[in-house]
Amino acid sequence: MIELVRPTVDLADSWWAMVDDFGDETMHGSSYRPGDRDVLRDPEAFEEWVDWLGRMERPDEALPEGRVPSSNRWIVRDGRVVGTIAVRHGLTPSLLVEGGHIGYAVAPGSRRQGVAGEALGLALALAASRGIDPVLVTCDAENTASTRTIRSRGGMLEDERDGVLRHWVRTGAPAQPIGAGPVETRQARLVPITGPEAVAMRAGERRADWAEGYPREDDLDAVGMMRGDPDAWSPRHVVRRSDGLAVGSIGCFGPPEDGVVEIGYGLVPEARSRGLMTDVLSAMVRSLEAAGLSVVAHTEPGNVPSHRVLARLGFTRVEETGSGTSGEPGAEWLWARDVRG
The missing domain is CATH 3.40.630.30 (Gcn5-related N-acetyltransferase (GNAT))
Structure with missing residues (x-):
């Protein structure tokens, strides 16, 4: 034994x-x-x-x-x-x-x-x-x-x-269903962005607990979709445990439709290539799935680091969607996760 x-x-x-x-x-x-x-x-x-x-x-x-x-x-x-x-x-x-x-x-x-x-x-x-x-x-x-x-x-x-x-x-680690509170991960806390914080981000303010380069343009796009008080689907700061700095954001593109929710995420450059996004995205996806939802994501075809993170978590590319500025097909790739794996 x-x-x-x-x-x-x-x-x-x-x-x-x-x-x-x-x-x-x-x-x-x-x-x-x-x-x-x-x-x-x-x-x-x-x-x-x-x-x-x-x-x-x-x-x-x-x-x-x-x-x-x-x-x-x-x-x-x-x-x-x-x-x-x-x-x-x-x-x-x-x-x-x-x-x-x-x-x-x-x-x-x-x-x-x-x-x-x-x-x-x-x-x-x-x-x-x-x-x-x-x-x-x-x-x-x-x-x-x-x-x-x-x-x-x-x-x-x-x-x-x-x-x-x-x-x-994949270990199948348990998770709590997604809610309006923070999601705890091994390396970070995913803290819902408040209304005043969203206003400050859009106004270009800098705060001591925001890392250099945060918020990024994608973060501003995410808070631009906020309506009212934060809920389970609102964007969240990725707050790194090692230093308490917000180094990116993660959240959903609105409430689920027919049991499916789309997730978006990103980090400032200095926080990348350290395994943080794998840790963060894994926790968020498992919390969404614990609520009985299916999770999808879109990426640009050239975003290889994001492709790798999604593949690590059991996502597979299922189709190309949209079109580029010149009308070429395949401006985005759609990824879905096989929850059986």
Whole structure:
């Protein structure tokens, strides 16, 4: 039986036996490097390190630069540590390219026995309980065994970057039905824009909690459609948790029609390419779907980053709509989500 166990000094002997099995190999998802051995062999240092691994799960824990809150677990089979796995609660620019949300490693003596697949499945459930959906899982392009494991758990390949395959896996994390209040995401709060804020945005005012470049023209177009008090369908500030700044907006193009609602979104340039929009759009879409709605979106054909975000979340392009300024077809692409995936 495979379990994911919080690091504990009670498994110290089994941990070190696993470390010896790895030898000089990198233990992904462990926060351990071979050079740590001399220090951590001291029982007091080992206990302090194990305690720190547990504290990394707390959102208020001060972490070194480049680290994100993480749920660190040891893969245990029949009472013996056979691997390590970590569920990272967010993505840095570096993790977005290599590392992803989940890093894991199985000791050489326990490979090709289904351990990695079971452990990854449990880690995906842990990610879902944390509200993370979808999850990015990466592996070296030459690691065919890891590639098979990821794809067996629903991984969809987005691309290869510098020899690293980047897969997205949907976890089915639960969500509250959309309402007039904020939507909480892992990296942001989606806060309905008030009437006075909309007036200030259209008047060109600048506020201390608005990032440079916010509001964008698209944000102004969104608030221009507001009528009366904010409701579930109104535009929302994307307020980044890391610094409290509004860095973009997301919302619906009016109330649903026949159970379908269209969503629009965007971020200021400095907030892009960090996984924020995937996190934000995922939470918003799941809240809309929890209210029994189907979600669609339109994009321009050349907006490749938006295409990638939508594809990660299970949207597929269903048709071309509209026409350009010269009447050419296909000025917009319509995307819809397959909620069965």
